[in-house]
Amino acid sequence: MKRSLRSLSLPLLFLILLACLALRSAVTRCFNYQSNPEDRNIHIDATILSISSHDPADSSLQTDISDLLKASLESFDTIGGKYRTLSLWRRIGSDDSVRPRSLARIRLPIRAQAHYPPERQVLLPLFRHSLATWARYHHAQLPYSIMSELIQRIKRPIEIFNGRGDSSEPYGTCAVVGNSGILLGSNHGGLIDSHEFVIRLNNARVVGYERDVGSKTSLSFVNSNILHLCTRRVGCHCHPYGDNVPIAMYMCQPRHFLDYVVCNSSHKAPLLITDPRFDNLCAQITRYYSLKRFADLTGLSPTRWNETHDPTTFHYSSGFQAVMLAFGICKRVSVFGFGKIKGAKHHYFTNQKAELKLHDYEAEYMTYRDLIKHPEMIPFLSGFRVPPLVFYY
Template identity: 50%
Template sequence: MQNILYTQDGSATPTFKIRGFFYYWPSLAIPSNHFVDFMAQIKRSVRPLFTILLLTVFAITLSFRIIVHGGFFSSFDLDNNILIQPPVLFNSTLLKYAATDVAEDKSKKEIEQLLEGNFANKGRLRTFATWRRFHHDIKARSSSSIPVMLRSPIFYRYWLDFRRNLNNWARKKRFQADIMNELVRLIKHPIDSHNGLMGSDKKYGSCAVVGNSGILLKKNYGELIDSHEMVIRLNNARTERFEQSVGSKTGVSFVNSNILHLCARREGCFCHPYGVTVPMVMYICQPVHFMDYTICNASHKAPLLITDPRFDLLCARIVKYYSVKRFVEETGKSLEEWGSAHDGSMFHYSSGMQAVMLALGICEKVSIFGFGKLASAKHHYHTNQKAELRLHDYEAEYAFYHDIMENPRAIPFVSDKFKIPPVVIYH
């Protein structure tokens, strides 16, 4: 809207009203009879400038909307200058399939049988042979039932502890995305207490997770591994004579319950290749292994910690997701065909994968050693084993390790409240 402001000498000065305010140019006072020509000239000169101004405002507005809402680019929190990443879109069908545990019903039935004292079809585990080694007056009525002659108070106490431990574990067996934020309390606090330290919520400054691959024999990582505040080793792989490649320091021995089951056959349930004071963290492969835990826990001088089943379920879902995703992308087959290719009811994450997940939860920085295979290298640096079991999908786990290092937001099922720390993989 335009207006005319008349000066004392009768000349006219053009004014413009923008959002309720009048703007004028006193220096441009002109006679009123020339005002029409003047305004026409002004319009012609202002029009291109006004067009450019409009385009500039439009571009700025569009850019701002893209920044705020994510758009095609990463965005910033304008108040805190914090990088905000757009959400990752996961395939809902794949997520649902990965979250399904085909062995859940079988596992529940087995747990119920064990709690009732029915050990049918568990003879291959030789559990009772293990128990008799510790207490010789136990007599079993049959191979399918619990011993009926409970003449030993020690055995009765073990039996009660076994049922309590198994029952508590089974009750907590549910999915909880933010379980990663509880690992400091569940794992680090007991270890700190054992080491005479106050339980602190502060994580370990640096952690080394040492795998057992034969590729370590081609490296001299020993000194680098030992320089970490916490060193986590897998399944009692020995370090003696391999110190130059794998180091000698051990803060946590991470094992699966099959390892403890083998140890339970030894006198005194000895399972300490790194010394009797090194804490052991174990995940349960089979519920019946709580028998071995009950016996061995009584003799361990260091903490013998069982991983929380909520943590186990998180690891299981992540590994299955990566395995199914890889299967579908590489073969072009349907999701349902994955089970027959990987023996779905027996499919499981490796000890190494869960040890890495554990380190992510209790460490500020994580270094990974001895993960990977080479045709020219031994399968394990400390054994002559030729190949791994089919119940693991190592290629899928390698894809997971790549994502925790390069693209953590691509990892499914982990709560947004948990921040994955920096990870370095040493090949």
């Protein structure tokens, strides 16, 4: 016979209360938050906002873009015509005795297929056009409307490729699947696959992990370093989820446009590059929260943030930008495989445990917390309605 709550002893009620508090604490530690949302004074700091709007690496990026746009292209075959090396280089100064500076170099296996890789006379103009277009948007003033443009820039080409017509409606439900080791043993596979649109990160392995991570993939979201590795494979093969799964990526380095124009010639599904204004938006938000976290924890001026972070290499994670992309194309967003617990692997499919130093994951977790409870307080998102966001642990 079931006992009523009144009949329970006080010590037993106390133990139940302790267990509930422990469970709540465990969920909080999954994202390793420093405090509860109610305890933190949430406001937009004007000084930090101003600092986070500036990209310390912008001057070197502009120099790289200028050099690449003026570069010459060298193409030659090696190993009996089995491989082709593409090299972008630029001579510095008028002294012919000075060795030209190599700006980008890729070696790709050649397969017996017409128009792959593109001929040299076609490849260089394509490279320059793609890079120049990207650079023009990168230097443009950041409009708050860029989030609303993601339907047109990301969802539209995917839907046209899938033969579903051109719709301005966002997807109903989207799952963003991260790569954290906390996914192991989660049994979230069925729940993930039940979403209308599933985004996976950086070619994470699925086979053998379906029970925890699902098997459905609607979009592979990667950084351009992943694409650079793909050029080493026959036909620039970068499709762990199948040739018909679209790929979206952000450019880590402008020289990777050489990889893009090569791979785009053989890619069946859309190979999409995120708008650099969207990239800048993500960068400014993550810098803001990293600066704020530094000031809150240390009590020091945010101008001393670079004492603990390298401002020239600091960058948002692929996971953060994938979540932001989902906000622009989905009505409801579910997130899986983000966060960490003691002893869990950094990636569920590798033995890596250490985190990359160029990311401030704790600052990103603070951003997610505000996106859930206080989306109106997220800087740089004024006027954009953040859809409902749910994290699964």
